Amino acid sequence: xxxxxxLSILVIALLFIAGLVAVLIKxxxxxxxxxxxxxxxxxxxxxxxxFQELEVSSNPANAQLLVKKAGxxxxxxxxxxxxxxxxxxNCFSGDQDIIKYFSSKK
Numbered sequence: 542x543x544x545x546x547x548l549s550i551l552v553i554a555l556l557f558i559a560g561l562v563a564v565l566i567k568x569x570x571x572x573x574x575x576x577x578x579x580x581x582x583x584x585x586x587x588x589x590x591x592f593q594e595l596e597v598s599s600n601p602a603n604a605q606l607l608v609k610k611a612g613x614x615x616x617x618x619x620x621x622x623x624x625x626x627x628x629x630x631n632c633f634s635g636d637q638d639i640i641k642y643f644s645s646k647k
Contacts, residue, residue, distance in 0.1 A: 574639075575607040575625040582636035583624040589643045597623060 576583035577598040595603040607625055608618045614632035626633040633639045
């Protein structure tokens with residue numbers, strides 16, 4: 542097979558993979574609760590939730606995503622805690638702020 546044909550196949554494959562990744566990223570839910578199994582305030586918030594939850598104490602990837610979402614809200618990574626809720630554009634930290642958010646949605 543000629544080099545140009547191999548290169549064309551490689552480029553097409555990379556474009557396909559990039560498109561697939563873009564579709565998968567768009568399918569992620571906008572609302573995410575970051576929590577810790579050992580957090581008593583997180584347990585309080587859980588009774589209000591019907592969406593994806595990501596544990597951050599034992600999952601470094603989830604912890605990194607928490608920092609990223611907080612950064613999107615202009616929050617520094619220092620001092621971040623759980624429960625932390627991201628509604629797709631806004632961040633809410635602590636059980637009381639999250640409960641107020643959901644209470645206002647009723």
